[in-house]
Amino acid sequence: MAGMGKRMRPHTLTTAKPLIPVAGKPIVQRLVEDIVATGSEKVEEIAFIIGPSFGKEVEAQLLNTASKLGAKGRICYQETPLGTAHAILCAAESLKGNVFIAFADTLFDATFSIDTSRDAIIWTQKVDDPSAFGVVKLKDNGEIEAFVEKPQSFVSDLAIIGVYYFRDGENLRKELQRLIDNDIKMKGEYQITDAMEHMLQNGMKFYTDQVSEWLDCGNKDATLYTNERILELKRNKENLIDASARIENSSIIEPCYIGPNVRIVNSVVGPYASVEANTVIEKSIVSNSIIQCDSVVKNACIEKSMLGKSVSYTNKSDELSLGDFSTHI
Known part of the structure; x- marks a missing residue:
């Protein structure tokens, strides 16, 4: 490796x-x-x-x-x-x-x-x-x-x-x-x-x-x-949604991975989304994507996307590939 x-x-x-x-x-x-x-x-x-x-x-x-x-x-x-x-x-x-x-x-x-x-x-x-x-x-x-x-x-x-x-x-x-x-x-x-x-x-x-x-x-x-x-392979073998995740007025379309202390508000997440620890998603639609830890997604619609750690992304719909610490407003 x-x-x-x-x-x-x-x-x-x-x-x-x-x-x-x-x-x-x-x-x-x-x-x-x-x-x-x-x-x-x-x-x-x-x-x-x-x-x-x-x-x-x-x-x-x-x-x-x-x-x-x-x-x-x-x-x-x-x-x-x-x-x-x-x-x-x-x-x-x-x-x-x-x-x-x-x-x-x-x-x-x-x-x-x-x-x-x-x-x-x-x-x-x-x-x-x-x-x-x-x-x-x-x-x-x-x-x-x-x-x-x-x-x-x-x-x-x-x-x-x-x-x-x-x-x-x-x-x-x-x-x-x-x-x-x-x-x-x-x-x-x-x-x-x-x-x-x-x-x-x-x-x-x-x-x-x-x-x-x-x-x-x-x-x-x-x-x-x-x-x-x-x-898909792990959906019945692993606990993919952490108990500490806060899901408020939102829909999770499984299978998804939702990590520790994730907050999802007024959003639709899934299918096939992985959201890492401490990330916040508000008023957004996220599918077929990986969002790494400590990121914020607001007022956005993203699919087929990868967002790195500590990314801030708002007010846009797109297919993305953003590295760590990126900001798009």
Whole structure:
């Protein structure tokens, strides 16, 4: 999760992308909670690979997330963005025994039942246009035969989503280090697919499993769709409306997330709105949007919008993307 999140600006100018809230929780928190909750294996340690500029407050938040899940947290730094293989190798001390890897800009609906006797498992999702993704080609027995990056002619419709299991973390570390030592790059970066291809050629057996739904948080529109789907998936599993929220002469069209100490007056909120703590909405209509904490929305009609922390927005109807501390009157 060490990337700069440039496609999510202005929101990532002040907040690391994996900490942007979706349905009331930061993306990375939802990711690790779902992995721990749906998997059958005990998670002993969670290593977060971040940029050095994220700051001590962010690091403390991540370590607390791991602690709440009964795991030891470890902070690892990727000083320079040199690709997925390089990023994972930044957590070299954690690459031992059974290792589960997830990229922190995607969420998914899945149950992780891991056959730990298998050398490796790569999670995939069927896609309509495989040419935009790395895909796996399968043998008749279900083993992975090849990894193909953005195939221009049809090879497979099973796209690699950035979720992996490796039985032997030490071997994975050795293979990633081999790329660095031999300067093996793809488009100027060290890629995990190159390491996996070498493992495959040397007899390691890879298998695939599929997620029910793959949700991207790469840009504003994708994140809003992910917020919508997570609200739908969690509507009967989580308490999405905090008891301290004050809802006065207003309608909430569920599913919505309404955070602590939110005040909603003479308004209609929902469906698919997430309103973070201490935000005030008055005489407004809000739907399909994420409004972060300590913001104020008055006399407005907004949809398909993202408002950052401490935003003040009044007297307009629009589709918005406003960063933290913005004011529009």
